[in-house]
Amino acid sequence: MTPYDPKTLEPKWQRRWEESGVFHAKQDRSLPKYFALIEFPYPSGYGLHAGHPRPYTGLDIIARKRRLQGYNVLFPIGWDAFGLPTENFAIKNHVHPADVTAANIAHFKSQAQSLGFSFDWSREVNTTDPAYYHWTQWIFLQMFRRGLAYKKDMPVNWCTSCKCVLANEEVVNGVCERCGSEVIQKNKSQWMLKITEYAQRLTDDLDELDFIERVKTQQRNWIGRSTGAQVTFQTTAGDDLEIYTTRPDTLFGATYMVMSPEHPLIEAWAGRLENLEEIRAYQREAAKKSDFERTEMNKNKTGVRLLGVQAVNPVNGEKIPIFLSDYVLISYGTGAIMAVPGHDERDWAFAQVYGLPIIEVVAGGDVTKAAFTDCATGVMVHSGFLTGLSVEDAKKKITGWLSEQGIGHEKVNFKLRDWVFARQRYWGEPVPIVHCPQCGMVALPESELPLTLPRVDQYEQTDDGESPLALLTDWVSTACPQCGGPAKRETDTMPQWAGSSWYFLRYCDPHNGQALASPEALDYWMPVDWYNGGMEHTTLHLLYSRFWHKFLYDIGAVPCPEPYQKRTSHGMILGEDGEKMSKSRGNVVDPDEIIRMYGADTLRLYEMFIGDFEKTAPWNSASIKGCRRFLERVWALQEAAARTQEKGIRPELEGEFHRTIRKVSLDTENLKHNTAIAALMSLLNVITESGGATREELRIFLLLLNPFAPHMTEELWELLSFGGRITDQRWPAYDEAKCAAQTAEILVQINGKGRAKLTLPAEISQEEALAAAKAEPKIAEALAGKTIRKELYVKGRLINLVV
RNA sequence: GCGGACGUGGCGGAACUGGCAGACGCGCUGGUCUUAGGAGCCAGUGGGCAACCGUGUGGGUUCGAGUCCCACCGUCCGCACCA
Secondary structure, eight states: OOOOOHHHHHHHHHHHHHHHTTTSOOSOTTSOEEEEEEOOOOOOTTOOOTTTHHHHHHHHHHHHHHHHTTOEEEOOOEEOOOSHHHHHHHHHHTOOHHHHHHHHHHHHHHHHHHTTOOOOGGGOEETTSHHHHHHHHHHHHHHHHTTOEEEEEEEEEEETTTTEEEOGGGEETTEETTTOOBEEEEEEEEEEEOGGGGHHHHHHGGGGSEEOHHHHHHHHHHHTOEEEEEEEEEETTSSEEEEEESOGGGGGGOOEEEEOTTOTHHHHHGGGOTTHHHHHHHHHHHHHSOHHHHHHGGGSOOOEEEEEEEEEOTTTOOEEEEEEOTTSOTTSTTSEEEEOTTSOHHHHHHHHHHTOOOOOOEETBOTTTSOOOOSSSOEEOSOGGGTTOBHHHHHHHHHHHHHHHTSEEEEEEOSOOOEEOOBSOSSSOBOOEEEETTTEEEEOOGGGOOOOOOOOSOOSOOTTSOOGGGGOHHHHEEEOTTTOSEEEEOOOBOOTHHHHTSHHHHHTSTTOSSSSSOHHHHHHHOSBSEEEEOGGGTTTHHHHHHHHHHHHHHTTSSSOSOSBSEEEEOOOEEOTTSSBOOTTTTOOOOHHHHHHHHOHHHHHHHHHHSSOTTSOEEOOTTTHHHHHHHHHHHHHHHHHHHHOOOOSOOHHHHHHHHHHHHHHHHHHHTTOHHHHHHHHHHHHHHHHHTTOOOHHHHHHHHHHHTTTSHHHHHHHHHHTTOSSOGGGSOOOOOOHHHHSOSEEEEEEEETTEEEEEEEEETTOOHHHHHHHHHHSHHHHHHHTTOOOOEEEEETTTEEEEEO
């Protein structure tokens, strides 16, 4: 027997697989399809770390198993290669981002290939390839034409020292991540995508999808749908003040109003406000605060009362004061609220600071001590025609009343905001728009796509925070596609989320020059059957791509309303110290090194065996060898198999085999790869104890192990001349009837304490089992002179006699 | 603060609708083979001399609780004034 040597056999099989194209999705559309998707990586300069292979291996196992089950599998990979780290690296090292990207991709690719994933490399995509971003731009243009892409003045993070716009991720604790100086909010015209138009569908359609529950919950919370009422309050200034509330039932308890500092009515009322200076000062203070500071202020409510204007509570005509406070956000609802301190915690806290009256309108708590916010049990009090009703009934009645009066109506609101879709950066997709002094913003004709990113030598932002593209006067100056007059190109680029919002579609037909993919290909492959990725992408990438897909569905570009049928998530692999792997901590595990020491199959196996796939798990370099040992022992089985004359599965092992096939089959479907591997280890122990393996036993064992350890099972398959490639075989079937054990070991308890064990036929009846138990000497002895009060029998497990 | 998840040997982790807690692996102990063993193989391995005791702590339900209920402690992850 040759020793197990992954160093030679792994590259050999990787080469053979690629040369023969076994993992290329077949053109045969008559076969059932399976589209398994991993989140395509960002090719950073550091290469893969030990965390990357976990999700890839997890789904590679599914992809390989599906092929064995006869599916035509699409398991693709590509590169999400635009973005800031590459650009920063390029600036620092004076290399072009395109060159950095090419080098990083080459490195990532060779690493990924050395792990033996069954990716279809013929469908590799790269978001920075003009042939790819052609269609990213095309989708943007479709959105622009339909009014879903628009420009708007938006506050952005502005570093006062670097003089540049920062992404939220670059603002740490209110200061610039790089230089540590103050970050303020500055208004800038930004491209926006109207994701809010799809808010309702994005939340509703989750019901039909097979996503793990925490993903659904997180998306629902992020979209933040709430139902309430919009109510008009008259004011002594004459203008009406619109508010939104989810608790219209508490209208009788509204004792003051609060407006956001940015509320436009302040300007309208400027002439009547007696303390305008004080108000202006408060507005200035609020404007200076960063988002971080505003949220830090959480507990200490601040505000200023408007002197000279009051609001009128429509239910009782009472005049109530109006305040300005930054706990009310201009971006949500109407930017103003009615304050009900008795039944809202924030209003209660504010009322404490300003000594405002608190009226109880829902009985059940003590509003002098805390706001009573329970909607389920309370009964309305001090509320005129609502008194005596439940909160739910009161909501309906008051909303109806407000409608009759013409001063309010039911209203649905979302927390979801439109998507800021522009970066003042170089390394991104150019926005295909021209600004014409005559015609305004004009879409580039589709015939001019892709609008390629010009190659420049200077990628730093300008002093006023414009994209580096703004410096390219030759490129910027163009003719208006509409009137032909002089015009300027848009110089912002798209955010990194753009290319990843539709990449799975491109995999269906990656070389298509006429469309993002052909209708036939999309019709066959979509939707993605199983998508696994990180929880950190739940509210960004996963939501964004659902939004794009729904839009494409609406314009008839894709055949299904949702892109992903099933979504699961993996846990991170931590460093040996239990901390997140990072360069600075020095706890990064390099997969190349593990492959050199143990081989790719061992690494794959270990990453799956390390623990529950969905949970984080710390790396342990001492434990890996257990997986290598397991493979060595499997390798050694070939000798036993060569010796044996027996055919088929030995009868005494039949149950064990069928149970293992069942367990591995079911566990892998639930991403319980750890227990599937444990079952294979157990089976190997049984085989070893039995003194060897028959060829048939080994054949089945190799098939079950193949998705986990593809190289060595392929090699053994060949060495043992089972015929063909293991990759082309069929997944073993199990027989439920053969899974059942013939005998069962039954625990006999007296008063819940184990007293004896009996080995009985598995299908024995309750009477027979009880009789057998009482006949057992130890039990008979213990029962002597006692009265049995209760007899319990759990089939195949235990008997409990209560005396 | 709100929401969610979790807490099991020396370690990573198993445990179906409540039914022999600790599968599987690491580590450890002893043995064997060996010039050698940080390789392999064999045996053992929750604690305790024992009866017994053991799944974060304290109660409860049940013939029976890691699993269900209540309260508390701790860890991790989201969200963070969304009216």
